[in-house]
Amino acid sequence: MEAVIKLYSLGYKQAKTYLAAALFTLGNMIVPQLCHTVHMGGPTWxxxxxxTLIGAYKYGWRVGLLTAIASPLLNSALFGMPALSSLPAILLKSVLLAGIAGYTAHRFQKVSVFLMLVVVLGYQILGALGEWLLKGDFYLASQDFRIGIPGMLIQIFGGYLFVKYLIHK
Incomplete structure (x- = not known):
């Protein structure tokens, strides 16, 4: 028997939106700190x-957008990572991720590994193109595809498992 999954589209007038975004932002602050304890942890994982992926997919693009903007800004301000020079590209990718994940969840009303793959590749490809335009360096813009494959796999499979099995409400 397949588990029934509820996907939401919370609005900006709901307190749940801000609570969810705050919790997901906190996760996006703790996990990077752990990853940055190892060499190349950020770019790899x-x-x-x-x-941001989990929040946007489960609770809608608004939660995703709040998380996408708050996470990099707070991490940069409090911990110096991401570096200011990387912030525009990371914000771009984060916002793209929130939009694509929220749209995909709303459009298909289900979660699958394939849909997570589409979301991750979508934001990464569009984000790499945007970063290339921002920085004028294709090699730098393609870094996630050269170094970050493990992180993309965690997003696909971890995102799927979180949304499908760990967040029931």
Whole structure:
């Protein structure tokens, strides 16, 4: 028997939106700190995107957007990571992720590994193109595809497992 999954689209007038965004932002602050304790942990594991993906997919693009903007800004201000020079590209990818994840969940009303793959590849490809335009360096813009495959796999499979099995309400 397949588990029934509820996906939401919380609005900006609901307190749950801000509570969920705050919790996902906190996750996006704790996990990167853990990943940055190892060499190349951030670029390899791409930890600042995981809870944005989960929040946007489960609770809608508004929760995702709040998380996508707050997470990199707070991490940068409090911990110096991401570096200011990387902040625009990370914000771009985070916002794209929130929009694509929220749209996909709303459109298909289900979660699957394939849909998570589509979301992750979608924000990564569009984000890499945007970063290339921002920085003018294709090699730098393609870094997530050169170094961050483990992080993308965690987003796909971890995001699926979180949304499908760990967040029931």
């Amino acid at each position: 791409l930890p600042i995107y995981l809870f």
